[in-house]
Amino acid sequence: MPLHLSAIGFHATDPKALSRFWAALLDRKRADDGTVLPPDGEGFALRFTASQEPKNRQNQAHFDLTSETPEQQAATVARALELGGRHIDIGQSPEESHVVLADPDGNEFCVIAAGNKFLADTAFIGAVACDGTQAVGYFWSKALGWPLVWDQDEETAIQSPRGGTKITWGGPPVHPKNETNRLYFELSLPADADEESEIARLLSLGARRTETGDLLDPDGNEFTLRRTEVSAG
Secondary structure (H helix, E strand, O other): OOOEEEEEEEEEOOHHHHHHHHHHHHOOOEOOOOOEOOOOOOOOEEEEEEOOOOOOOOOOEEEEEOOOOHHHHHHHHHHHHHHOOEEOOOOOOOOOOOEEEEOOOOOEEEEOOOOOOOOOOOOOEEEEEEOOOHHHHHHHHHHHOOOEEEEEOOEEEEEOOOOOOEEEEOOOOOOOOOOOOOEEEEEEEOOOOOHHHHHHHHHHHOOEEOOOOOEEOOOOOEEEEEEOOOOOO
């Protein structure tokens, strides 16, 4: 059984506040520990951990939120601003149809205009859009068992066989990575799987293990591996 993308993790200066923002914006429930739960029980959660590291660069990944109508796009933007988000300028032109915002902790995200064909078969979080190489797209396709749904001009995208959110990588130029990413992938290991064998598989696909035991994908992005909890009874 392949690994499961169980959560997108956020290193946050105020985890509880950021959890409340995203739960309200996405209209999702929260667990007691602040984890924002997936709407269908099969997608990924959002998990927030405390960090006081300053944000000094654009994130390597951001969410693209979808819209079915122009009115829904406007409502999502208004709701984000009401909850504490803000407009930001990352170099987008006035002609672009998507709206670029930041959450209360400064994490960028986009609200995409209605009619976007690439995100038509996805979810409210239409994509986790990442800065990354073609090689890292290939790595994550094999690591998760998600097929490539885009592979052109060194840009790649994968999507679960069940559908839902796509993960995309924009290809070169890839910005230098000098510190820990604020967003990271959390993978869950089936309860009956052998952890070291799975880590060996990931290493054979191009992952790296640091001296402290942390796992990095081929582009040097941190990710975590945790065993699926088995409920009693």
